[in-house]
Amino acid sequence: MKFIITLLVIAFVMSSLASTKAMDVGVSREDEKVACVVTDLQVCLPALETGRPPSTECCRNLKKQQSCLCDYMKNPSIDKYLKPARKVFHACGMLYPSC
Numbered sequence: 001m002k003f004i005i006t007l008l009v010i011a012f013v014m015s016s017l018a019s020t021k022a023m024d025v026g027v028s029r030e031d032e033k034v035a036c037v038v039t040d041l042q043v044c045l046p047a048l049e050t051g052r053p054p055s056t057e058c059c060r061n062l063k064k065q066q067s068c069l070c071d072y073m074k075n076p077s078i079d080k081y082l083k084p085a086r087k088v089f090h091a092c093g094m095l096y097p098s099c
Contacts, residue, residue: 036068047091048084059092070099 040061047054054062062069073082089096 034064034067036065036071038068038072040065041072044088047088048081051084051087053091054088058088059094062089062092062094066094066097069097073097073099 041058043061044054044058046052047058072078086096
């Protein structure tokens with residue numbers, strides 16, 4: 001089962017990297033940019049797969065890449081994670097993206 005999950009994550013990463021780009025965050029500094037790197041969200045997989053609370057690192061990375069989330073969510077390979085993602089966003093103090 002872990003092999004299948006790993007394979008899905010790799011497929012998701014490869015397909016997402018093809019369409020990622022740097023985007024403005026506009027949070028603290030004018031020049032600050034965030035690179036949309038889906039592998040940074042891999043730390044959230046345990047929370048998505050088990051229902052356990054997300055790690056601090058997961059929440060930090062979700063918040064950092066907030067401007068990238070809608071692009072990630074368009075990828076059909078992550079459909080199974082969208083429902084559990086609502087709990088992760090809530091636990092991280094974030095609103096579920098309205099794309």
